[in-house]
Amino acid sequence: MTSIDRILEGQMLDETAWLEIGEFCAYLHVERQWVVELVDAGVIEPRGPVPEAWSFPASALVRARATARLVNDLGVNLAGVALILDLIEQRRQLERRLDELERLLER
Amino acid sequence: MRYKDYYQVMGVARGASQDEIKRAYRKLARKYHPDVSKEKDAEEKFKELQEAHEVLKDPEKRAAYDQLGADWRQGQDFRPPPDWGKGFEHSRGSGGAAPGEFSDFFSELFGQRSPFGGARSAGRAGRGFSAAGQDHVARVEVDLEDAYRGGTRTIELRSPEMTADGHVVVKPRTLRVSIPAGVTDGQQIRLAGQGSPGIGGGPAGDLFLEVMIRPHRHFKAEGRDVTLTLPVAPWEAALGETVAVPTLGGSVDMKLPTGARAGQKLRLRGRGLPGQPPGDQFVLLKIVLPPDSPAARQLFEQMKREVPFDPRAEFGQ
Numbered sequence: 001m002t003s004i005d006r007i008l009e010g011q012m013l014d015e016t017a018w019l020e021i022g023e024f025c026a027y028l029h030v031e032r033q034w035v036v037e038l039v040d041a042g043v044i045e046p047r048g049p050v051p052e053a054w055s056f057p058a059s060a061l062v063r064a065r066a067t068a069r070l071v072n073d074l075g076v077n078l079a080g081v082a083l084i085l086d087l088i089e090q091r092r093q094l095e096r097r098l099d100e101l102e103r104l105l106e107r
Numbered sequence: 108m109r110y111k112d113y114y115q116v117m118g119v120a121r122g123a124s125q126d127e128i129k130r131a132y133r134k135l136a137r138k139y140h141p142d143v144s145k146e147k148d149a150e151e152k153f154k155e156l157q158e159a160h161e162v163l164k165d166p167e168k169r170a171a172y173d174q175l176g177a178d179w180r181q182g183q184d185f186r187p188p189p190d191w192g193k194g195f196e197h198s199r200g201s202g203g204a205a206p207g208e209f210s211d212f213f214s215e216l217f218g219q220r221s222p223f224g225g226a227r228s229a230g231r232a233g234r235g236f237s238a239a240g241q242d243h244v245a246r247v248e249v250d251l252e253d254a255y256r257g258g259t260r261t262i263e264l265r266s267p268e269m270t271a272d273g274h275v276v277v278k279p280r281t282l283r284v285s286i287p288a289g290v291t292d293g294q295q296i297r298l299a300g301q302g303s304p305g306i307g308g309g310p311a312g313d314l315f316l317e318v319m320i321r322p323h324r325h326f327k328a329e330g331r332d333v334t335l336t337l338p339v340a341p342w343e344a345a346l347g348e349t350v351a352v353p354t355l356g357g358s359v360d361m362k363l364p365t366g367a368r369a370g371q372k373l374r375l376r377g378r379g380l381p382g383q384p385p386g387d388q389f390v391l392l393k394i395v396l397p398p399d400s401p402a403a404r405q406l407f408e409q410m411k412r413e414v415p416f417d418p419r420a421e422f423g424q
Contacts, residue, residue, distance in 0.1 A: 007259050007283045010296035010316065015330075027297075027313070029242070058295055062317060065244055066142045073157070074136050088143060100327055103336070 013058035018047065021054040028064055035064070041078035043067050043085065108211040110185035113159035113172065121177060125164070132160045158209040161217070168217055187215055208265070208277065241303040242312040247296075249286055251323040251333070255355040255380055257288030262316070284316065289381040291330055292320040325353065331386025332379045334372075338395040339363065354378045354388050361390065369394040 025032055036051055038044050044063050046054035067081045076084065114121050117131045139146055139153040146152065162168045171191075179185065209218075217223045247260055264280045282301065290296075295315050302312025326333045333355065343350055347365030351358045354375060361375065371392045379386020397403045 007285050008298050008301065009285045010298040010314075012287055012290070013295040013297055013315075014291070015294075027242075059293060061295065061315070062293070065315075069142055070140070073140055073153075074133070084143065096327070099322060 013061070015057060015059070017058040018055040019058065019061070021046070021051060021056070024054075024056050024060070024064075027061060028068075030064075030068075037078060038064060038067060042082045043078060108185055108215060110179040110181065110183045111155075111158070111210055111212045112179065112181035113162050115181055116155050116159040117163060119163075121173070125166070128160070128163050132156065132164070154208060158213050161209070162213070168223055171223075172216070185212065191216065191221075211277070214277075243302040243314045245314065245316055246319055247284075247286075247316045248319050248321050249290060250321050251326055251328055252355065253286055254290050254318075254320055254328070255288065257290075258286050259283050260286050264314075282314075286318075289331065289385075290318050291380060292318065292328060294318045326355065328380065330380075331382050332389060333386065334389040334391060336391045336393050338393050339367070340397065341394055344368070344392065344394050352388075352390055355380070363392070367392055 044060040048054040070076045070081050119131045135156050139149045141150045162172050262282045265277050298314040300311045301314035304311050320328050326335050344367040347363050349360050349362045352361045373390045375388040377385045378388035
């Protein structure tokens with residue numbers, strides 16, 4: 001049991017953190033083939049020429065986890081997931097833009 | 108423990124067909140799925156829905172649940188009958204979606220040590236996921252000021268734990284986590300070994316915190332850069348005055364360019380969120396007229412007479 005008095009220091013996964021494919025799979029507890037399927041469907045984009053040399057930005061972890069949930073909970077296929085995640089991102093950008101414009105009008 | 112009315116959760120009649128249950132699940136799952144939903148308490152509602160579906164989609168579990176009778180009400184104090192599960196002893200292993208995250212009511216009636224147990228508990232995961240070490244993912248909202256200075260956040264989690272007699276119970280857990288200065292929206296903090304304890308001696312999972320920066324009243328953050336809309340008086344813009352500009356690190360003086368325009372974006376280098384390199388602060392100028400007064404009106408009248416200016420010259424005659 002973790003004591004509330006202890007302050008935990010975590011590992012920052014920011015835009016400079018690129019994960020090798022082995023590390024990426026280990027973080028997600030998934031097999032490499034599943035990651036290849038995600039790349040083929042356009043859910044996540046690797047850097048590197050061949051799967052053995054692929055690496056992924058830390059933000060791909062968030063998309064991969066969301067993929068697992070959407071596939072499992074909603075029965076969506078990977079092409080559908082890629083579309084959903086892109087639309088969610090677009091919605092988020094539009095919400096920010098709307099928020100910004102509303103603030104300009106308030107003043 | 109409290110009784111759960113799974114039919115009420117799914118919004119179906121007790122006599123609903125399996126197809127109706129499936130359709131109700133799909134519809135509500137789209138509405139409350141935490142990845143897509145904008146509904147309040149979506150995560151909580153989705154877990155309730157998954158739990159209800161886990162029971163009602165399985166004819167044996169549903170039949171056993173129905174045997175409890177129709178007189179129970181949602182939230183009513185409940186103890187399972189002594190003969191619970193009689194006749195279902197051979198129906199193990201039907202699988203499930205994260206039973207550990209479900210209610211005590213579910214754990215007791217349908218959990219691992221119930222007559223329906225013995226199912227794998229691989230978690231809510233897609234094809235290819237192994238059963239060991241379930242990770243936790245939690246979203247943590249951080250104020251922009253805290254992202255700038257760094258700080259600590261107290262995080263409440265509900266984690267499934269195995270009791271000595273083999274029951275899975277959901278226990279609240281509180282962690283204090285250091286939020287490093289310069290954290291940005293969408294970044295993750297990985298806390299190794301702070302996920303669920305391993306099952307069968309497996310290693311504990313990790314806890315991934317997904318950072319969300321709360322919208323700020325004045326500043327808009329994009330990565331490490333921040334933007335502030337700065338109201339300025341017409342003469343401050345026209346004369347290129349030095350004005351006080353709020354930044355996350357405190358107020359700084361900024362010299363406006365002479366004849367500054369509304370909508371012009373100026374940069375205060377390195378005044379955004381800290382990092383390697385630190386972000387910048389952009390200042391978006393917004394020219395604001397003084398409130399109407401005899402003095403202001405007199406001066407505008409004077410400008411009208413003495414300053415030749417057609418703001419619509421580009422439209423022509």
